[in-house]
Amino acid sequence: MSTGFSETRVPLGSSPSGSGVLHGTWLFDFESGSEVNQLSMADVWWEQLTNTKRQLVPVSGATLCSLGLVNYDALTLSNLEKLSYSSTSIQGNMNGINQLVDNSVFAVRTRMGRFAKVQVLHYDYNLQIRWQFPEREIKYLDVKITLGSTPTWLVTRYTIESSQMTPSGIRSCGQGIFGSEGGIVQGQVSDEGGAFPSTISVTVSIDFVPDTHLTGLVKNFAPSVTDTGVNFFFEPKQVIQNTSLFFDLPLKPVATDYFLVRWKHTAGETVVASGQKYLSADELQKQPVTQYTIVFVPDPIGANDLDIGIVGRYQNLELTPYIQKYELSETAILIRVQKATTGSGYVLVSV
Template sequence: MITASSGAGVLRGNRRFDLEAGIEATGMGRADVWWRQAAGGRRELMPLLGARVCALGAVAYEPLGYQQLAALTYHDEGIPGGPQGTNTLVPGSVVAVRTRSGKLVKVQVQSYGQDLHLRWQGCPPPTRFKTLKVVVGSAPEWLVSRYVVDCVYESPDSSMHPCGTGAFGAGGGVVEDRISDEWGGFPAAARVTVSVDFQPGTGLHGAVTRLEPEVGPSGVSLLYEPEQEIKKIKLVFDLTPRAKSQDYLLLRWLYRSGSSAGSGSQRTLTGADLRENVAQHELAFPPDGSSTAAVDLTVDGVYQGAELVQFKQRVSLPASALAFRFRKQGAGPRYRLEAF
């Protein structure tokens, strides 16, 4: 509900009432109407502080809702309540009020006198919704064991509301939900938290990313790519001369953070992978704020039908790509790799 006002009570003579809170107001600062007792016995229900009123007379109270109240014309003049002259506040009569902050409330007089016995009910507009969709991309299975996505938003009344959650494997997934204006309007942004759990063998602690995508006309659409968390290095091999069908390259790497060794893995590039003049492979590493992060890279294999001279090098991170070419090793059939 946009307003918590709903109930019944007494509005005493010359007292003011807060229809948003449903209580008699102690001063002018939080009041919407005043049951004014004027000189000569004249009484009137006066709107206050920018509130507006519309007298409907003896109409059916229960069916009145937001659509009916929103279509009325409101004014800032008091509604006459006798006993001298016109009395528009007889028992059973209904008054529509647009409160000082623009909320719509229907009020019915249940008994009339120096005090008014009233019942009232806030009539909020129909709830609207916008969609939220968060797509999480995939990551290497050797590195990531799980993603957890949690989405919330803060409404204008400062309360927090969940709007989607999901847990996925390394292949990623989609979270879909809705954002509501039920609590006073749509928020400017949602809050999306993505937690990444790494495979136990990596020895790495989990990483958490917090994002605040804007809530646009159609809602929220967010693509979370693992590249936001995971470092990558592309290895490019110049295969000159062209590799033979039985040739292969064995890539092994070990990730280091400072002086500590972390995750390691390996990949074999077979003859089928080496058919073109250039072969490529991408290494992925977890997020790390260390200024001394590095990877120990080793390459073995067979090239041109002979055992390759082992290549071994520590590469400081970040590094976007490494290019390699083959050089003949001495007068024999062996080749060695050199980075350039």
């Protein structure tokens, strides 16, 4: 069966357009851009009531809106969405009322709920028409993610990923990789889903310097999308707790000396994080007061206390084991080595 159409068929949902001839008494499906022979597959019926009385009838749940002689090319999807549609037929009589004269325009809300604009290029028993599903104009807002700097001894790399959910899947809103100096990620968020999302997803991945004994950290955020876009600031120190240990050594360590520092962060009876550090004689000899920083990422549980245990040798003598609990709020701890009150060994004393 010839349809009288020669345009390329476009898959459903890809905003097709075309032109051709709608034959008298035929059904037409704007979704596929073709005449059909099943009522359930059609949007309109070009009904011939008599030799002179004709009407375009919406079918299968489709609705119409007659617009008359308007600028076809200027009609946007937003314009079509705001129209009032009905199941009333559009009159196209040879004598009397004819709303389908040459260059007249009508809008269709198809049985699938999509919006098309249609223009009558030539009126007759067979209608010569053109149609189009206007694409939605996508709007964008700026996304700016600022990453603060942190000490070079702590962080080696930051990875930032930001995204939004759209009808077609996940869409990137900006990404970047930075060193400890931080940086700025700039991107955009769109309204391709019909409206801007209320939030976007931001994932910050942190790689720490190996000497910190910290495993990689991943933090997820959902900053709000405002009328001006997204402006999000991440400060690495907000998720990092560090405590510096200072060892006051009155005598220069000898080759066999060492300190083994063990630490753990606790919340009540729960150990949140732990680690250890071996300080060799060479490290202890570098300066009169040796410094070692314990770094802790309090996530997801907030710790209250820091337990420190130290064993080792000093002046080639075994140290008395040192065990002490500190409040996490203490950011600097001074520990002094002094002679034991009994025997010939040494002890560690918190100052």
